[in-house]
Amino acid sequence: MRYIPTTSEERQHMLDFLGVDSVEELFDAVPDRIRTEKPLPLPDALAEAQLMRHMKELSESNVSCEHLVSFLGAGSYDHLIPAVVNHITSRGEFLTAYTPYQAEISQGVLQVIFEFQTLIAELTGMDAANASMYDGATSLAEACLMACNVARRSKVLLPETLHPEWVDVVKLYMENQDISVQMIPWNRETGTMDVAALHEDAAGDAACLVIPYPNFFGVIEDVAKLSRWIHDAGGLLVTAADPVSLGLLEAPGAFGADIVVGEGQPFGNTMNFGGPGFGFFACSGSKLIRRMPGRIVGETVDTEGRRGYVLTLQTREQHIRREKATSNICSNQALNALAGAVHLSVIGPQGLKDVAYQCLQKTAYLKSQLRDIGIQAAFSGPTFREFVVQADANWDEVNKRLLDHGFLGGLPLGERFPELQHCVLLSVTEARTKDEIDRFVHALGGLC
């Protein structure tokens, strides 16, 4: 068969050695009455060439962002990815390894993770980071659980300006640990958390406040004020940061974040229909670091005094502590984190600043061009790479027409935010050109 190298002579040799007539005999512990009698109802095997033809057909029955010009963001972004990334992540030594349990033959992956941890710590302004989480949403859920454990409280404050899917994920995780979630309303004028609602008592016994940075609407929250407020109430500040924005925006560590999480897809990972990307998780102070979920790599020496790297602080983890572990996470998103590390390494500090600056400027350009044709931004707050516009239009219909022009329009918000019935969330990355933006504005002008 396809990937089985064993010849029929070799099979016979092994069966003879085992003293059995057939492999069937080796399955003697499976009770007869539950054995599968019929073949599984699956399609017949395809040879490589047939498989490729079939898969190409499937892939080509999608219209991808190879051909569409995307102004859609909302948690998954069409950024430029340096060519070198895919070449590195395709190397079999990285691709086909697993969690580096045997450190002496896994120094490649271990050092990559150590460098990744450093890059994330630098980006977020925190002391330490772990080896990655499944995605931004689960990373945030784990951060909230960790905050509850550390603060010994069982309430989490979530703003309605957080990505709605992240809200769903956090709520589900909290509900299953009997932790309450209090939603913080937002201000229709600014598009940010309603700071007026944050009177002294509101924090009450909250373990943490989550700040999306920038928030789901692309707007930058008043982080300094929020940070003081939650800390005064004895809670932790959890920041869900967009990593690209950190090329321009103040590092969460600098305004007092205790835990910083986020979705790393924009660095090194194509959108992949929503996954895999990678979640990142960073925190400060040894009390928190020793309660972090997930894999952590530390520096050490070998018996000859050479520098090397190992998985460390493993007494937090499920394979050692079982039900007393800080999390159940085992597999993470190591290869996607590698992609992120290669991307950040090759663009460097100047490239990081460039990409953030271009996102900011191009977003501002689209915003102003739309304003000129009467499509207004919905909120007054400063934005980074995304913004909400409102127009008296049926955005589902508009998006359909935009597709005919080769554009992937923004995300209509009415379904999740009834007060934003005529609003759409648009995103502009550095990958968009002036020409594309101009043509998009022109197309929209004819439709709204």
Added chain:
Amino acid sequence: MQTKKPVPLIFELSSPGRRGYRYPELDVPETPMEELLPKEHLRREVPKLPEVSEIEVVRHYTGLSRLNHGVDVGFYPLGSCTMKYNPKVNEDIARLPGFSLLHPYQPEETVQGALKLMYKLQSYLTEIAGLSATTLQPAAGAHGELTGLMLMRAYHRERGEDTQRKEMLVPDSAHGTNPASAMMVNYKVREVPSDARGGVDVEALRGMVGPQTAGIMLTNPNTLGLFDENICEVAKIIHDAGGLLYYDGANANAIMGYVRPGDMGFDIVHFNLHKTFSTPHGGGGPGSGPIAVSQRLQDYLPGPLVSKRDGEYVWEYPTKSIGRVRSFFGNFGVLVRAYAYIRSHGPQGLMDVSDTAVLHANYLMRKLQDDFDLPYDRHCMHEFVLSGKRQKNQGVRTLDIAKRLLDYGVHSPTVYFPLIVEEALMVEPTETETLATLDAFVEAMKQIAIEAAEEPETVRQAPYNTPVRRLDDALAARKPVLRWTPRS
């Protein structure tokens, strides 16, 4: 080919002003910064990313990759991890722009191919599990476990029994993720002992179940590589007590086409696509942990699922969905590879996979049973567990054996697990290795057994031929250095 040359950290290569990538010039009119961002929001300190050229980046990571063992490099018999060959064509397929460049919020009519793939994969996995519906959302096996247990709670809650059913039964041979996942949904873990044949102790189990039982988490074949002969009895005991059965599919490589978890009596099954269905492990991930469930649980599944209406594939939310366990729809890129794997095998091919995996494991087990202790003398399934008890008496620990194996260019088996076997070595050869590779492993293990008896110090000091010698774990934990810091 491994090298002993140490690789400096990428940060140590940094030279001010050097760049490895350029973005196109900004082509839109610039708006003054102060009009866009209030000054207090601007970053004050530049993050210390490395400043390196593209060739340095390429050499750096190529150098690091050469310090690493993978399935592409050599034998990787890491028990319960199913380190089989990862087909190259599936890598090409996953990178097709029609898959990799899709935005998750694209309108359904623009992603019919992706939805069809997911719909078919849902149905294939449902069939292989012998159950009634599948979600592809969980990002890894442990995430599937967590999702499955959330479904259990939702099920008991609807029956008004959630507050009473608080105990999750977990065998003493279970993967660490099982009790850890139970903790994530506030279940109290009760450990079920194993019997003399390595299965669940049925009599003990009978005495442990009751109105407090939420369910049991089992791996079958279990982590000893043994199929639990009493599985039907176990299922009856749990179901009679009102509990549900969770199947940890880490060991599903043993059973495809032979027996379906649904027919064993399980209500929830997770598959590790990165194990059974050959998607690359990536140095620790990404994985993917879809779960299949029985009819009585399918309405609670996280959404959305893909369904088919009037010939079109559409997103649909189950009526009593628990919500969602991650953003978007799952690790789609991993799903593409797993789908391709199933299509390249077909029903007979998948059966051949399990068949050969079991044959290879039994062959290795019998070849090694004279040199190491074999705690359970019965046919194994796709993996088996040896004990290094004898070698321990000679002054050589299982950890030493594992390190010595590295000198032979082989990744060590899983060690010290399952916990119920002293000095355990858990070996999973998989179906994709040649007989010559299996025989070479046997020779290496025999040689190490001889060394342990005759010159134990040689084994205790191993490894010798690896890029670094044995590393000091204790130092790393005592004085954690978790990041590079610039010299001031």
